[in-house]
Amino acid sequence: MKVFIHAFGCQMNKLDAELALSHLARAGYARCDSPEEADLVLYNTCSVREHAEERVYSNVGKLKFLKRRRPDVVIGILGCMAQKDQGRIFERLPHVDLVCGTREFPRIVELVEQARRRRGVLACGEAGAVREERDVRHRAHPFQDFITIMRGCDNYCAYCIVPYVRGREVSRPMEEIVDEARRLTDDGVREITLLGQNVNSYGLSFGRPGALVELLERVAAAPGLARLRFVTSHPKDMTRDILQAMRDLPAVCEHLHMPPQSGSDRVLKAMNRRYTAAQYRDLAALARDIVPGLALAGDFIVGFPGETEAEFEETAALVRELRFQNAFVFKYSPRPGTAAARLPDDVPEAEKRRRNQVLLGIQSRVNLEENARAIGREVEVLVEGPSPRDPRRLIGRARTNQIVVFEGAPALAGRLVRVRIESSTALTLAGRLMPDAGATLT
């Protein structure tokens, strides 16, 4: 049997697709590259923005012709959109056989078998932790991988649908995560990113707030691990201990994704973020003070209900001032069931677009200037392999997450090298491999 699986949305969704695939592989399924070849077609879906949902409806909508030709193919919708829309998916997409929510992945084999016998299988339970029984050999990249350390979120930011579709926050047991890290490094992984909606509160659900520091220490000790990252950090839960662990553990990279969302106190309050712009500024300063060379990444929402021009300008000022390494900017769109969806969505679409462009423009200038400052420096790069754009060159990432391209032998893939930066754009650093690099750092 062959399975085609595609994940929309965030990295956690991609990892969940791998989790589903691990279960299916044990039941004898082999992965294939197109729905046409498959006996089972699965889409792991995202509900964070309306646009993401429309893409799923459009992609899966087209599969009705496949289903007509081959009625035996099982088509399933998994994840956040399944959890949110549940039985309504069958009404809009009658050729779908299975709808499986965010906490039902471990039952995927049984659910698919049910769907083969009778169409319209709906499994969207809400309680309990997900058993993570992932086969670490199923991963997108040989040297880098992600580990889900917690699921769900208790923060209820006013715009966000995650707590409704992914449920209450539940941390995975530490032993399980450490074991997964070791299995990954035994299999050649050099860089691990720990994933959760709010990793700073890891441990809270099993009565040990602050356990992230111990988790970082234990995962960083996995033999052969060169780099460790963690995302996403909620500013309200960031602590001095975590920043000190970033500084003191050599494997932990100096890159912190800690979304401010807005620079306006009124908007932050309406978003239920539970910090002010001044507190965010202080935290960013503290983080940069404790962790030398820290690169900060942030997410921003423009056009939140009632956001005035002056409030938007406060956000623009924050982006100018804090000089993020990356700023991901999203236009607000109401998500049904969230607190913000009850507010009038009163910033016109064209204005949201303009604000989005303004922030991206500021960020692009920051990137251009900051990357130019890297010229002449040597940076440590984890080599990913030949550059997709120019296979004669290699591509990799610095500890601070910038993309670095340089000439070198493809055999360096998976190794740490040093590259002297010679030129830059807003998105990339380019440089020269230091002669003794691979030998000394690997």
Ligand code: SF4
């Ligand atoms: S912290 Fe806020 S934005 Fe992040 S997942 Fe939780 S509710 Fe959503």
